[in-house]
Amino acid sequence: MLDYDLDVLNSATKYPSIPTYHALGDRGTLVEQATAFTGDVLLxxxxxxxxxxxxxxxxxxxxxxxxxxxxxxxxxxVHNPALGIVAALRELAAGLKIEDTGRIAVFYLETYGGRIGGQARQYSGQGRVGYRMFDLAYVDPDILSWDRARISAWRENGGQGFADEDGLRAAAEEAGIELTPRLARIPADSLPTMLDQTHAWLRETLPATLVGLDAAALGRAEGIVLRTTDRSVIAKARFQDYERTLKRKG
Known part of the structure; x- marks a missing residue:
């Protein structure tokens, strides 16, 4: 096995923070400053x-x-049963066949339903658990020799090598993993830029979740991730952020 520090491996493979589509102001309120996209945007x-x-x-x-x-x-x-993640993903992890590129491959998934989080019943009324893959990154093992402060700064400034949309689709298909639902691919200049417009656009584009696990699911969606097809720009737009902001604005 490779010689590495588990804390360093953990830091190098964490998922970086994703900004909100509209910038956050005071007390979690969004402001009228939208993320700039160019070209095609995948939703x-x-x-x-x-x-x-x-x-x-x-x-x-x-x-x-x-x-x-x-x-x-x-x-x-290092077994830890937190949140049911291991139980949901162990079989998948054991069966993954990864092409030998000499790099660390990191599959990022959202595990949901069951008793996971306050919105679990939106996806299952019968306690079912599911997962969807949403990203894939590659990390050079040499980075594991860095100190944790350097790795953290590298990660949060886009150091991890993320797959583009075509690469993500190919890897998911090879591994037999379903991706988060692809809603549309639209030109950047068609995106809403005002807060109220974006809230209305969210409701029109995703009126209900597409990943419900049973008929008893309540069905409310969390929001939409926007990204360029090469993943050079990425942002998230969540219903609750716009609802809270517009309520405070009256």
Missing amino acids: TEKVDGTNSRIVCLPDGDWFIGSREELLTARGDR
Whole structure:
């Protein structure tokens, strides 16, 4: 196995923060400053569960993690049952066949339903758990020799090598993993830019979740992720952010 520090591996493979489509102001209120996009923009459903990851090392070792920590590894090392992530993803992780590129491949998934988060019943009224893949990154193992402060800055400034849309689709198909729903691909100049326009656009574009797990699900969607097809620009637009902002504005 590769020689690495688990804390460093954890930091190097965490999912970076994604900005909101409209900038955040005081007390979580959005302001009239939209993210600038150019070219085609891909719209996907943002699923409200828990951010999860499968980390595949070049030597065949693998780890399952939440957004903040590694939960288990091949052979059930460092096992942590938090949020049901390991139970949901262990079989998938064990069966992944990764092309040997010499890089660490990190599959990012949203695990949802069950008892995961306050919105679990939007996806299942029967306690079912599902997962959808939403991103894929590649990390050079040499980065594991860096200190954690350097890795954190590198990660939050776009250092991880994310797959573009074609690469993400190909990897998901190869692994047999469903992606978060693709809603549309639209030109950037057709995006709404005002807060009230964006709220109305969200309701029109995604009136209900597309990833319900059973007929008893309540069905409210969390929002939409917007990204360029090469993933150079990415942002999220959540219903609750616009509802809270517009309510405060009266």
